[in-house]
Amino acid sequence: MSALFSPIRLRELALPNRIMVAPMCQYSAEDGEANDWHFTHINSLALSGAAMFCIEATHVEPIGRITPGCLGLWDDATEAALKPILASVRRRSKIAVAMQIAHAGRKGSSHRPWHGGQQIPLAEGGWQTEGPSDVPHKEGELPPRALDAQGLKRVREAFVDTARRAMRLGIDAIEVHSxxxxxxxxxxxxxxNKRTDQYGGSLQNRMRYPLEVFDAIREVVPGNKPVGVKVSATDWVEGGWDLEQTIEYAQELKKRGVDWIDVSSAGVSPLQKISLSPGYQVPFAEAVRKATGLTTIAVGLITEAKQAEEIVASGKADMVALARAMLYDPRWAWHAAAELGGQVFAPPQYWRSQPSTQKELFGKTTFGAR
Structure with a gap:
């Protein structure tokens, strides 16, 4: 039996395989509202055969967006825009739907990637970003405004409000973007983070606010629904965040009932020096899993079925999340199931598509043409 196509349970959420469609920003929303692009994108990948689809980074307030085109869930309009998309998914697919909720902090007010991705000046429609300290992401950018006590409370409450709205929409799981x-x-x-108060300095202090946000979200998400956290295991910069600190953070999250750790890396500094190779981030997921016993999700240049199978079968991670590979091949999980001897869900309209050598790919007998 394929390990990749074996079931896994996250609280009361039963998943038939270990594949997640990773959250992928589309930069195509209008004032935070999902539209026909999201309808097509989400519904297409809901038929990928993966057990879970995670909606892209969904921002908790307008100034928390990375770009003007980023998705949001902060008011009735942004909530209403997602309703018909999710309703269509539920009619056509059995996939579990998670949502990654996020705030860009100092990396906000940026152009879309295909427009260069640089910070948008205030005079050209940008906005004043906020962060833990008034330190810009890179030299020459407008520094963020350091969050004071009122700002910290506002952002924390915005995360909570977004989580509540996600629950009203029927979202199956939350991933907190950390x-x-x-x-x-x-x-x-x-x-x-250059703060000198209770939120800066020592590791315990630097973890304090992210843990407060997690606690507040966990409190409003029903106990039967899982809440996971995405982490960067290392900044790939000397003197930055690293794997050892990540493991301590994961241990603290474990005490608070986290359901998975999605282990990525990098992003906090343009000075990062990353060693890219297939599955280059998998060792980080393996280290977190080994040290904490938590359910981990591996990401990063995972493209081949046998590669994903080995990651799960060898215990390096409990699940894999695919992003670019899914965009390139929206039926990646179908093809992996055919290669590994697994089964996937597909709507009856597509049952005729399976190869004659894979009669049980969809767990159904192929229908003949009339």
């Missing part, structure tokens, strides 16, 4: 150089990662990393 990676890739965005706000919660900024608090964790000594590169971005």
């Amino acid at each position: 990676a890739h150089g965005y706000l919660l990662h900024q608090f964790l990393s000594p590169i971005a």
Whole structure:
């Protein structure tokens, strides 16, 4: 039996395989509202055969967006825009739907990647970003405004409000974005966090605010629904956030009932020096899993079925999350199941598509043409 196509349980959420479609920013929303692009994108990948689809970084307030095109869930309009998309997914697919909730912090007010990705000046429609300290992401950018006590409370409550709205929409799981150089990662990393109060300095202090946010979210998400956290295991910069600190952070999250750790890396500094290779971040997931016993999700240049199978079968991670590989091949999980002897869900309209050598790929007998 394929390990990749074996079931796993996250609280009361039963997943038939270990594949997640990773959250991927589309930079295509209008005032935070999902639209026809999201309808097409999400519904397409909901038929990928993966057990879970995670909606892209969904921002908790307008100034928390990375770009003007980022998705949000902060008011009735942004909530209403997602309803028909999720309703369509539920009609056509059995996939579990998670949502990554996020705040960009000092990396906000940026152009879309295909427009260069640089910070948008205030005079050209940008906005004043906020962060743990008034330290810009890179030299020459407008420094963020350091969050004071009122600002910390406002952002924490915004995360909670977004989590509540996600629950009203029927989202199955929440992933808290604490990676890739965005706000919660900024608090964790000594590169971005230069505070001298209870939220800066020592590791315990730097973890304090992200843990407060997690606690507040966990409190409003029903106990039967899982809440995971995405982390950057290392900044890839000397003197920055590293694997040892990540493990301590994961241990603290474990005490608070976290359901998975999605282990990525980098994003907090343009000075990062990353050693890229297939599965280059998998050892980080393996180290977190070994040290904490938590369910971990591995990411990063995972593209081949046998590669994903080996990661799960060898215990390096409990699940894999694919991003670019899924965009390139939206039926990646179908093809992996055919290769590894697994089964996936597919709507009956597509049952005829399976190869004649894979009669049980969908767990159904192929229908003949009339």
